[in-house]
Amino acid sequence: MSAADESDALLENLIAKEILPQSGNWEGTEEFLNRIVQVLLKYIKDQNDRDQKILEFHHPDKMQMLIDLSIPEKPENLLKLVKSCEDVLRLGVRTGHPRFFNQISCGLDLVSMAGEWLTATANTNMFTYEIAPVFILMEKSVMTRMWEAVGWDPEKADGIFAPGGAIANLYAMNAARHQLWPRSKHLGMKDIPTLCCFTSEDSHYSIKSASAVLGIGADYCFNIPTDKNGKMIPEALEAKIIECKKEGLTPFFACCTAGSTVYGAFDPLERVANICERHKLWFHVDAAWGGGMLLSPEHRYKLAGIERANSVTWNPHKLMGALLQCSACLFRQDGLLFQCNQMSADYLFQQDKPYDVSFDTGDKAIQCGRHNDVFKLWLMWKSKGMEGYRQQINKLMDLSNYFTRRIKETEGFELIIENVSWPEFLNICFWYVPAKIRNLEPAEMRARLEKIAxxxxAGMMQRGTTMVGYQPDKQRPNFFRMIISNQAITREDLDFLIKEIVDIGESLE
Amino acid sequence: MSAADESDALLENLIAKEILPQSGNWEGTEEFLNRIVQVLLKYIKDQNDRDQKILEFHHPDKMQMLIDLSIPEKPENLLKLVKSCEDVLRLGVRTGHPRFFNQISCGLDLVSMAGEWLTATANTNMFTYEIAPVFILMEKSVMTRMWEAVGWDPEKADGIFAPGGAIANLYAMNAARHQLWPRSKHLGMKDIPTLCCFTSEDSHYSIKSASAVLGIGADYCFNIPTDKNGKMIPEALEAKIIECKKEGLTPFFACCTAGSTVYGAFDPLERVANICERHKLWFHVDAAWGGGMLLSPEHRYKLAGIERANSVTWNPHKLMGALLQCSACLFRQDGLLFQCNQMSADYLFQQDKPYDVSFDTGDKAIQCGRHNDVFKLWLMWKSKGMEGYRQQINKLMDLSNYFTRRIKETEGFELIIENVSWPEFLNICFWYVPAKIRNLEPAEMRARLEKIAxxxxAGMMQRGTTMVGYQPDKQRPNFFRMIISNQAITREDLDFLIKEIVDIGESLE
Known part of the structure; x- marks a missing residue:
């Protein structure tokens, strides 16, 4: 028998309870894990091969016939599990492929991935120093770099890693409410004034969602208009605050977006900070996407004023390229998170431990158990250093400039936002107008354009060669939103996308 | 040079940007990842060796001197990263060690771990079928098994994987509010009646926390007394509901706990379901810990009535042994999650896609990006089948019986809850009373006992041999809470713990 056949035979005759931890069979354990690693390494290699497809698209009903997703009555043997892993990866979408431009979180940083493998193996929970001593200290160390990048005094700042930017934004709004009306924690919203908050119409929907979840109400989260570049108009914000006050509402929270989801726009932080100070509002910056720009001295100015924020959401799983999920909610002032969220669960967070319990973080979180999201970020950050991030982000901005230039000079492409200093960030929004509709009347062109993207x-997904997102906005028909965040992207990949769009676009009926 | 030296030399001369995905150096990439895997395999092997310690305890200030947690200016080479991984694991707590009894989530299932490694490598987000086709269908398949286990019609049920039980409970309470007062989503809590909810005094603090976060107020979440076995007293619940109504409050939500955190008690679900029906309350079951018992036909009766719940929290990362985090919030009725949480983010969840968009889950979640928590559960469940879980859970209950018997017959140990049918679950709470204080007066004994656990x-942590949690309750001084959830546990491990407690307890000054 060949070595491969021997391995197959070994695993085919084993089920899970016959390896560690239920049995002492180390040979079987090692062989199983090594085979899984081989499957993963092959996937990684293929994913980085530009000649390989990003996906084989199948509709849900077909997909269900290609893989057995059912939970069986009897255990499946280890060989079958290895094969299942191969199938799952084969039928999935290679989100780390250098030509997958579909999401803000793209790419697969292999050091961060190695970090996540270790996190899985260590499998610990982040609530106490007792069970996660190294990771708890690591959170503090990593956050210190983040606080410094924001421009805060690390001795006074606070923060928590949250499961995604939406929950991070919810943390911020909840803390803001608590600071203003601490009694609401105990007595709810009934006896306090009617609160309201503000965010730009181009901000992420999670701000409105937080307002709904917290019992403030989605309709009391007001959308402030944006200018033609997608930036919040400060005058409109102040006018709305004044109007709300006149109507008897109590404005308490304003959110600026630093890197909006669709256009990648940065709201004018300094001017909004002035307004928040004038009207005594909590100033939150949702830098989930744009936060990474703080690591580039060349581009940091786009977030000037962020140090005046009371809270900042910053997702290292976006621009910094950490694996999903890695999201931080940062606070300028220490103490509030604890006051706001602690529920005196003495049975979990005892005070009579043999170490300094101020290191226990459980009582600061809305979650009880909390996944270790810091290790994959820490290891990756060590692998690049501050210098490496600076280079990486500047390189991505260079690619963004290159792509914008190519879009401008290629027939049929039209930028959504265009001015001298554009692109400001790594989102490039554009239409492709096929030759045959270029000379239509505006109304008809618009109707046709809605269906082009x-x-x-769909053509890209059928071919499996590349993927990029699209959406309409309030005034424009469907357009593409290109995202350049994968560190693997080259100019050739960008040229490829343009060529592919032209090719598919011109072949449409 | 030896092979090991060659490997070291190769990695010492490489930094992250010189391997995939930024560079095409496959040899370096493979070597780095293989070295990481070697570190992890060694850790797994050692962790399952009972002669190895669970931890080397160091106070925070000392720990900070043993490992360099800082983020550097320059990139660190790949060899240094491998060494860092070794250090982090060496200084951490081996939560998968068969003698770590400290948390409800214990043990390291290696199939689930392999699943989490793959999840990291696939690194995708769960919001749309477009980018996570297999995983989205897998969620449905796994949830179908969970809905069936609860006793619901899978055609009508709904659910979502949430980052932990606390957020799952928050999902449930939010949906309950929405069903009763859909306008609160848009208009907040100001113009609706004063809501209140109920949970037992031994329930998890996240129920109260959800009430605070949602703007209902922690004080409007009433604690219902429990009997001597830690179970909610239904008569007390009904009396409190009636009292609240008299005071002008609007009761809307009652939570039963199936497997309480400290005592492992199961509330009387049928009787509470009757009360909820009578008073038209949403009936939630927090089975975060106890949900796994549904998979044992022999023990399922302890959750009889769960099929009458409107929502159920069930954490496969607890009794089922999936890696952290894996938590489901299940709903009997389809549709509500979507109504409650969707924010019409057309720019993310477009309706004009080339496939059936009802498979997209993004609009049902409070999170936007959502980690893939299903694969590690699915692969593990395949590896055991329904049959394997039945055996595993029954075996743990046998061990729980064994441990309880040993505690009863060993001098100096005293059970907190004791009756004929005990233990009901996998928590065993007890004191150890050292010989020298056994004959003290009750008041003095109590004062001394508070400090014994x-x-x-602390002695266990210094020795590094075993770990088990302790806490006081409202009427009792500190006692141990033993948890038997790690599938690796044997009777010898339980005997070891008893011997260790006696040994340390008798050596105390």
Missing amino acids: PKIK | PKIK
Whole structure:
């Protein structure tokens, strides 16, 4: 028998309870894990091969016939599990492929991935120093770098890693409410004034969602208009605050977006900070996407004023490229998170431990158990250093400039936002207008354009060669939103996308 | 040079940007990842060796001197990263060690771990079928098994994987509010009646926390007394509901705990369901810990009535042994999650896609990006089958019986809850009373006992041999809470713990 056949035979005759931890069979354990690693390494290699497809698209009903997703009555043997892993990866979408431009979180940083493998193996919970001593200290160390990047005094700042930016934004709004009306924690919203908050119409929907969840109400989260570049108009914000006050509402929270989801716009932080100070509002910056720009001295100015924020959401799983999920909610002032969220669960967070319990973080979280999201970030950050991030982010901005230039000079492409200093960030929004509709009347062109991007996208998915997102906005028909955040991207990949869009676009009926 | 030296030399001369995905150096990439895997395999092997310690305890200030947690200016080479991984694991707590009894989530299932490694490598987000086709269908398949286990019609049920039980409970309470007062989503809590909810005094603090976060107020979440076995007293619940109504409050939500955190008690679900029906309350079951018992036909009766719940929290990362985090919030009725949480983010969840968009889950979640928590559960469940879980859970209950018997017959140990049918679950709470204080007056004994468990625990951590949690309750001084959830546990491990407690307890000053 060949070595491969021997391995197959070994695993085919084993089930899970016959390896560690239920049995002492180390040979079987090692062989199983090594085979899984081989599957993963092959996937990684293929994913980085530009000649390989990003996906094989199948509709849900077909997909269900290609893989057995059912939970069986009897255990499946280890060989079958290895094969299942191969199938799952084969039928999935290679989100780390250098030509997958579909999401803000793209790419697969292999050091961060190695970190996540270790996190899985260590499998610990982040609530106490007792069970996660190194990781708890690591959170503090990593956050210190983040606080410094924001421009805060690390001795006074606070923060928590949250499961995604939406929950991070919810943490911020909850803390803001608590600071203003601490009694609401105990007595709810009934006896306090009617609160309201503000965010730009181009901000992430999680701000409105937080307002709904917290019992403030989605309709009391007001959308402030943006200018033609997608930036919040400060005058409109102040006018709305004044109007709300006149109507008897109590404005308490304003959110600026630093790197908006669709356009990648940065709201004018300094001017909004002035307004928040004038009207005594909590100033939150949702830098989930744009926070990484703080690590580039060349581009940091786009977030000038962020140090005046009371809270900042910053997702290292976006621009910094950490694996999903890695999201931080940072606070300028220490103490509030604890006051706001602690529920005196003495049975979990005892005070009579043999070490300094101020290191226990459980009582600061809305979550009880909390996944270790810091290790994959820490290891990756060590692997790049401050210098490496600076280079990486500047390189991505260079690519963004290159792509914008290519879009401008290629026939049929039209930028959504265009001015001298554009692109400001790594989102590039554009239409492709196929030759045959270029000379239509505006109304008809608009109607036709609405259907072009979805058709081109469907063509990409059928071919499996590349993926890029699209959406309409309040005034424009469907357009593409290109995101350049994968560190693997080259100019050739950008040229490829343009060529592919033209090719599919011109072949449409 | 030896092979090991060659490997070291190769990695010492490489930094992250010189391997995939930024560079095409496959040899370096493979070597780095293989070295990481070697570190992890060694850790797994050692962790399962009972002669190895669970931890080397160091106070925070000392720990900070043993490992360099800082983020550097320059990149660190790949060899240094491998060494860092070794250090982090060496200084951490081996939560998968068969003698770590400290948390409800214990043990390291290696199939689930392999699943989490793959999840990291696939690194995708769960919001749409477009980017996570297999995993989205897998969620449905796994949830179908969970809905069936609860006793619901899978055609009508709904659910979502949440980052931990606390957020799952928050999902449930939010949906309950929405069903009763859908306008609160838009208009907040100001114009609706004063809501109140109920949970037992031994329930998890996240129920109260959800009430605070949602703007209902922690004080409007009433604690219902429990009987001597830690179970909610239904008569007390109904009396409190009636009292609240008289005071002009609007009761809307009652939570039963199935497997309480400290005592492992199961509330009387049928009787509470009757009360909820009578008073038209949403009936939630927090089975975060106890949900796994549904998979044992022999023990399922302890959750009889769960099929009458409107929502159920069930954490496969607890009794089922999935890696952290894996938590489901299940709903009997489809549709509500979507109504409650969707924010019409057309720019993310487009309707004009080339496939059936009802498979997209993004709009049901409070989170936007959502980690893939299903794969590690699915692969593990395949590896055991329904049959394997039945055996595993029954085996743990046998061990729980064994341990209880040993505690009863060993001098100096005293059970907190004791009756004929005990233990009901996998928590065993007890004191150890050292010989020298056994004959003290009750008041003095109590005062001394308060300090015994912390001292014994500190002794265990110094020795590094075992770990078990302790806490006081409202009427009792500190006692140990033993948890038998790690599938690796044997009777010898339980005997070891008893011997260790006696040994440390008798050596105390």
